[in-house]
Amino acid sequence: MVISSSRRTLLHAGAVAAVGVATTTRVVADARPSAAAVTPRTDPFTLGVASGDPSADGFVIWTRLALDPLAADGRGGMPDRTYRVPWQVATDEAFTDVVRAGAATADPAWGHSVHVEVGGLRPGREYHYRFRLGSHRSAVGRAVTTPARGETPSALTMAFASCSNFPAGLFTAYGHLADERPDVVLHLGDYMYEGAGSGVGRAHLGPETTTLAGYRQRYGQYKTDPDLQAAHAAAPWLVVWDDHEVDNNYADDVPERAADAPTFLQRRTAAYKAYYENMPLRRSSVPSGPDLQLYRRVHYGDLATFHMLDTRQYRSDQACGDGYKDCPDAADPSRSLPGAEQERWLQDGFGSSTARWDLLGQQVFFGRRDRDESEEATTVSMDAWDGYPASRRRVTDAWVDAGVRNPVVLTGDVHAHWASDLFEDYDEPGAVVGSELVTSSITSGGDGYDEPTGEHPWADWNPNLRFWTNLRGYVSTTITPDRLEARFRCVPYVATPGAEVFTRATFVLDDGQRGLRQVEDAPLPSTQRGATPRTDAEKIADTLRSELHGSE
Structure with missing residues (x-):
């Protein structure tokens, strides 16, 4: 389903997006007096546009009205009134062939966000959409x-990304992803970061986000970034969260800091509401208090099925106080990362799958990463699947027992590109039963670095680990009936503008064959050549520092 197009969808000068409440594809009449309010004199589409959750007959289109997207009260500078926002969907960028149109209501109760579930379209086709308010038009x-x-x-092009920390660097990688114009983008969590702080010429506005106003302002700040806007405008997204959309390393109703426990569900309620307001999600994901239904399945014909997981909302608390530990208690079979109900949902999905490729879009490292080379201890991250080994084994056994043709785990979180094979038992590795592709961060961790070998020192005693680089970027894939090709796309720096993108390595999965096959190993970019080589101890320290200080 590769769809060619001349170039990236251009943002209209000065346009930024707006968001709205879920509506149908027909014109929605609003009889309230405020619905006929005077059109704002300045552009309300300052946060861009987005689409998401595609189906064979449509998709969600999104925008959010904001005259002042950085307003501290989280209201985006908008009056406390509703607005009727017309929208159009066309087969061409010039909108000479409009095939669907209507109007949606932007309600202040939902941050003046707009979510339209467009239906009645043809399968496997490219469309263009836009919004209007008075004389103002959104980006296309x-x-x-x-x-x-x-x-x-014949083919599906898919890219996936994770971990965009605004103060850590520029979102250059998002701009390059937009240029590729894939059929779909998966965002695997840490879309924004909740903490206060500053970095390389950019700083978060306001204190750590704990209120609805704070989360709305933070999303507003992120969505004013032109590269992020371009990536949203270029393709439909499938989004899932990780921890920083709420609180670092939270687990279900347990916050990072014990002192925050009494009010944590109030904070989660605010965070989940703001997440829905700012993402192209369907009505099925409208939050109810501190709960939001996010895990779901999306089918690309019989070629691929995406099982999008939520590994935060239902998980058991991290064992042994979180961090990297040798923790026997983590193996308790009653503990689960996705929760028992989501595990059963995933098992049912594997059992009924007829797809050539089954892909798990999820957040934290699935395979083993043991930092202890001795045989006496296994020191792993309590926040990843390593901290829930019985849960990981149940999920792995589910796809093995169901005879899933090509299982692939897609992962974010860890601020580095990794390629990993997967086993049922990591203590006694047998045959490879699946593979994991891990995307680096967009910016989190700041300017990265590379090594000619493409190996992390932990690979010496973790046979599943096949490739690693600490450069920033995303993963771009082409999926056909015969193979999945994954290109680890990298930028050499994020502290300053102008970084070019390059493919650091390419791995292939062949239909019906287990295990990754490397087909390309690109040279280091010119900015990395001649750099002082990093010792194994420095590489390990960088990995642990990123995780232990909550930047994952």
């Missing part, structure tokens, strides 16, 4: 419907 976005069930397209 591009969306793509999925092929119908029973169809197997």
